[in-house]
Amino acid sequence: MTLVTPDGAFGGPVRVAVNQSRELINRGHDVTVVAGTEGYITALPTEVDGVPVKLFPVRRILPRAGFAGFFSAKFILWLVRNISSFDVVHVHLARDLVTSPGALVALIFGKRMFVQSHGMIDGSDKILASVLDWLIIRRVLRRARVVFSLTDREELDVNLVEPRARVVQLPNGVPVLSEMELKRTSSVSTSIEVLMLARMHSIKRPLVFVRMAAMLLDRFPNARFTLVGPDGGQGASISNLISEIGVEGAIAWEGAVAPEESLARMRLSSVFVLPSESEVMPMSALEAMSVGLPVVLCRPCGIADEVALAGAGLIADQTTNSLVENVSSLLSDPVLRYRMGQNGRKLVDTHFSIGRVVDLLESYYESGTFGNDFS
The missing domain is CATH 3.40.50.2000 (Glycogen Phosphorylase B;)
Structure with missing residues (x-):
């Protein structure tokens, strides 16, 4: 390695x-x-x-x-x-x-x-x-x-x-977790979190995630948008863009999390988004599905067809507007989020365990x- x-x-x-x-x-x-x-x-x-x-x-x-x-x-x-x-x-x-x-x-x-x-x-x-x-x-x-x-x-x-x-x-x-392992901490908060967990590199397009988040804030004031991952060259640009937009409270880059802690971090979230230019078979998306998160991916992505066919998430094109539309669909519909999250777990169990x-x-x-x- x-x-x-x-x-x-x-x-x-x-x-x-x-x-x-x-x-x-x-x-x-x-x-x-x-x-x-x-x-x-x-x-x-x-x-x-x-x-x-x-x-x-x-x-x-x-x-x-x-x-x-x-x-x-x-x-x-x-x-x-x-x-x-x-x-x-x-x-x-x-x-x-x-x-x-x-x-x-x-x-x-x-x-x-x-x-x-x-x-x-x-x-x-x-x-x-x-x-x-x-x-x-x-x-x-x-x-x-x-x-x-x-x-x-x-x-x-x-x-x-x-x-x-x-x-x-x-x-x-990826591991297939039991229902007990997936149990989330109880909360009365009405906020939901949209998560991007990846290396903050230009090919992952974290700046597109920030722009997407900014476009969704007015419609979903209770939503939080969080980037998690090590700086791959885009860290300063992310911080500058968040500051320019003036939304530090709703959009945040948390920095890196230890790889063995990634599943636990995902379990605190509601929707997983990976706006990369291209992906072969992204481990972060598989891990997100394994813990019951609906995913939004961009083509080209090697698992896009499987995700779409299983109803485990939504597939956007490379435009920010397409990402906004797809994430909005999930934020607007908690039943859809839950159903796609469960379908994602089934997809991991049958194809990617x-x-x-x-x-x-x-x-x-x-x-x-x-x-x-x-x-």
């Missing part, structure tokens, strides 16, 4: 890895998540949300390369010394200087390796991507037992980079590790 931080800056891939690992541990497997890290002030944690982790501080060796520019020599050295003790290596692969060389170590040691790319391996004309593809990525994709993709589009993207990759689809999965995902994962591990090679 590329990066584990206290504020969840790397987003969905970490939640996927932790959910998979925790479920595998519950089934009796020994699992360790190995990753780069930054941001911890005190001692590095030895577990995250109940999952054993081995974390290594990263340093940026490529400026202006985002997460791709991080590197950790200690991460690589630890893998060289310890990788022989693992039966299966599952790489949450990105074009970066942490997971890419880590995957190469697994190949050098002849490990049975599975790759999951989370939409991060696609056609790219960036220099770093081209170099890594030529040196490492194509070889890793070609020699992996299986490359897990989320959607048909991602499968095409992976095969564009390496046509010989053996790609199968594996959805993201972590139990179902790990059933598939175990079958591939066992076939790829202890049986014949995949053809």
Whole structure:
């Protein structure tokens, strides 16, 4: 895994890895998540949300390369010394200087390796991507037992980079909570909260969320609109826009919440909105549905059709007006909110539960590790 931080800056891939690992541990497997890290002030944690982790501080060796520019020599050295003790290596692969060389170590040691790319391996004309593809990525994709993709589009993207990759689809999965776990604190307040929980990056369009909220305030004076997530470059712009509009009491950016606290934070809300430019299979939306929140998503989104068909939420286009219309429909109708929230829980249970995902994962591990090679 590329990066584990206290504020969840790397987003969905970490939640996927932790959910998979925790479920595998519950089934009796020994699992360790190995990753780069930054941001911890005190001692590095030895577990995250109940999952054993081995974390290594990263340093940026490529400026202006985002997460791709991080590197950790200690991460690589630890893998060289310890990788022989693992039966299966599952790489949450990105074009970066942490997971890419880590995957190469697994190949050098002849490990049975599975790759999951989370939409991060696609056609790219960036220099770093081209170099890594030529040196490492194509070889890793070609020699992996299986490359897990989320959607048909991602499968095409992976095969564009390496046509010989053996790609199968594996959805993201989240825990299915019991009714007791979902019980919300009782309140006599008539206010409702519209929540955006994501990294505050331009691709997530948090400024569009703020503008949408401002357009809805007059019609829904009891509603609160809250952004939660680490600053991905848009933090100052969010604060400035809220101040310019003059609605600090009704629209707020709370900053980051620890990833393991995200479900609890969602349970305090009424509607979940993710106005991103594009999403493959957003973990935050799956988590929101798992706790009974109706969702409003924007196309293109890899789960938009499933959400619409299940009646678990509403799908907007990229315009602010479309978001306003869809969120307004939910704020106006508490019965609709409840029904879509319940439909979302059913959708997660039947299609995106972590139990179902790990059933598939175990079958591939066992076939790829202890049986014949995949053809």
